[in-house]
Amino acid sequence: MNAVQAGSIHAPRGAGDAGSHAGVTMRAATYRRFGGPEVVRVEEVPKPSPRRDEVLIRVHASTLSAADRRARSRTVPAGMQVLSALALGAFRPRRRILGMDIAGVVEATGPGVSKFRVGDEVVAMLGAKFGGHADYVTVRQDGPITAKPRGMNFAEAVTLVFGGLPAQAFLARAAVEPGRTVLINGASGAVGTAAVQLAKHRGAHVAAVCSGGKSGLLTSLGADRVIDYTAEDFTAGGQTYDVIMDCVGNAPFSRVASSLNPGGALLLVIADLKGMLQAPGNSRRSGKLVTAGDLKLNYTAEDLAALVRLAEDGRYQAVIDRTYPLAEIVQAHRYVDTGVKRGNVIVQVATESPNRGTF
Template identity: 40%
Template sequence: MKAIVYTRYGPPDVLELKQVEKPIPKENEILVKVKATTVTVADIRSRSFTVPPAFWLPARITLGIRKPKKEILGMELAGEVELVGENVKRFKQGDQVFAASLTGFGAYAEYKCLEEDGPVAIKPSNITYGEAAAIPIGARTALYFLRRAGIKSGQSVLVYGASGSVGSYAVQIAKYLGANVTGVCSTTNLELVKSLGADNVIDYTVEDFSSNGETYDVIFEAVNKSSFSACMKLLKNNGTYINVTEPLPSVEMLWTKLTSSKKLLLSRNSPETSEALNFLKELVEMGKLEVVVDRYYSLDEIIEAHRYVEKGHKKGNVVINMENTHLLE
């Protein structure tokens, strides 16, 4: 089968399209013919080994000391079940599914084996494989943190980075949960964020988001580009600050936890189950959740796709359509 392989850390050029052995599902696994995958910020960081200094050693141990342990990246996918292991009960051949593959990576390939009890579910019936592939990480992350924040109807939520993958889902899910949502983004993305249901939008290129006098029950930092101290000025007492990309609290964050009633939720992986995917599937089929896709690429354009995402300005998601790949036929 065709797959994108990287045997060393570095720029996008380390990615190569090669023929590799097709996997065989274990008794509790399904074999999925991958129709679409994505390029996420997590893929970029794993490929280039760009991690916070405090996480350098743990990341090296996890990803590989001298070279990558897992040579095929790709952390979310959608496709069709081709084979099922003898003990599999939830899926059958021909099922259309979508899944996260954060633990083992491997979605940059024509086939991927997935554990039946992992984060895999039947694909929403009203969207394409490409759109479905863009849900399992960004939307699941947004849902996980908003649930942990315990959002109630009528509360106010500010989403910083509202036009990215996680941010665009956070706007919509918070709105679905009954919140009054303010999105912060650049000029070119104002109309997009409004179309996703944001009650208010702030253009960070022309306005300081922290100077309008508003306060919020929840501040959702999706891109880690805002000022923590500015956010604290806007966060109500007993409010919740969410940062989905920052794994460790700063000294300022620790001091805030010790001296105030404000709650901080920092980066962590959501549970590796199908429950969230099934919930998100229902939202999509109800028309309550839209998948924002910035660009589509084929597998043999993976280097170009990584270069684009690495610039840090994508809207929503970047999707790789596997069936448009032409090399090594």
Template identity: 45%
Template sequence: MEGVGKDVTLLKMGDQVFGSTGMAFGTYAAYKSLPENGVLALKPQNITHQEAAVIPFGGLTALHFLKKAHIKSGQKVLIYGASGAVGTAAIQLAKYFGAHVTGVWSTANLELVKALGADHVIDYTQEDFTQNGITYDVIFDTVDKSLFSPGLKLLNERGILILGAAGLSKMLQGLWVSLTSTRKVITGVISEKAEDLIFLKELIEAGKLKPVIDRTYILAHMAEAHKYVEKGHKKGNVAITIN
């Protein structure tokens, strides 16, 4: 914290914080003014600022959807797009909630996803997981890669399909499925909450959640960072450093 307003009581000058500035039009900046009741928390003590900076995007998204699905211990969960920002957080959180987790990713990310604790791994370039006859209680498609129809067929009778990156037409299809069958489809835009951020901080400090950083760029190289991210194959997150 480089400056604190006169009415702020929860934080003080010099506190090391992390958080989300939410979605907004604007530009990148070294400083940002935020309300103290925003999505802000003290930084986990056991990780760097860069590591803390990448937690809110994937961590809050994964936590929001897994909580909406009421994930329970012992459930069979499939995470699709498991090596992205949302996927790497979703694997670790689903394991924390006691699920049996299968992660789907490409050969290049096999070791990464195993290291995050997935019980079972499927390489989508080698195996068509929609044809192996295994069904799941929860399927979380983090990247919107056409998992709608095949995903529904892989669900148990009261299973839940989470489409974390669905557009409007899939949101409407999902609503129809939820209204007309025993299966449910969860879509929508997440609401970021400070209490969820504090929960993630505590998991990190307990060693249950680890940030995954693929590459780091300096602020002046933001265009290169965007080009890399937009290829759609980053491993976890990309961080920006500010001197």
């Protein structure tokens, strides 16, 4: 998974800021230094208040993603250390509250807000501004925020955001159409499970690469073929594809070029600095599209609404591995650190009814 930018989102602000309620606090999972799960703790921090064109959202659920893990530990792809220091902080975290997405309820609106009302149930992408692992967060009304899918609870709804938005954006770059062959490397994660569903929705023949124990999940999501990477190298059998999406970071162009059909596309959701810098040249020389993670992606409300419509039509399933209350955020980080999660790990911030239709 890649950390994505959404420049119009604002995370909770610090004490003394004009945008916070003086003396009013909320719970938040914070970290003040980089490291393992134990650096995260739940504490009271100032509660934000909405500024002009912002809404204040009572967070019900967020995901704890591989991107949160990378931000917490400063474990990034090769060559990205300097860029990550600029984005995350050189010596201590710039953003003390992780969580790149939220599902919740609008509690208050700032002056000038016309798109949302108090009581609206919404989902939103916070991106690299973070802030979702807290009771409240403020979001610009013109940012990537839209109504929560009808028929999904908050935990299910938030799975559309971090996984669905990048999967949708990358597949759009390759113009996936009916009959095309698409391979998803790392198909069992948040982005991968979304990509399998979205590629199948577009009419593609989908091959999913994951460990063998996850084959049932991927088949249920629409994969036509599941490749167990512990037993088979998908590049070694001579099979070729129109599109390869790499959600792991171990399928650079040099490895998969011969597995791409003429005019095919390699979508590098995860890439090191070398892979990102070489992508344009590899595209020109090969005639195959090579596109790497774009840190300037700006998702829109309509991008998110498109996923909501699919969910409401029954064409997008929530994939939830485990759910942890905010009080158990350290245990949640420890589980994500194992690298074995299927789909999404949910941080339940506010109490709601149990999850439905999950895996």
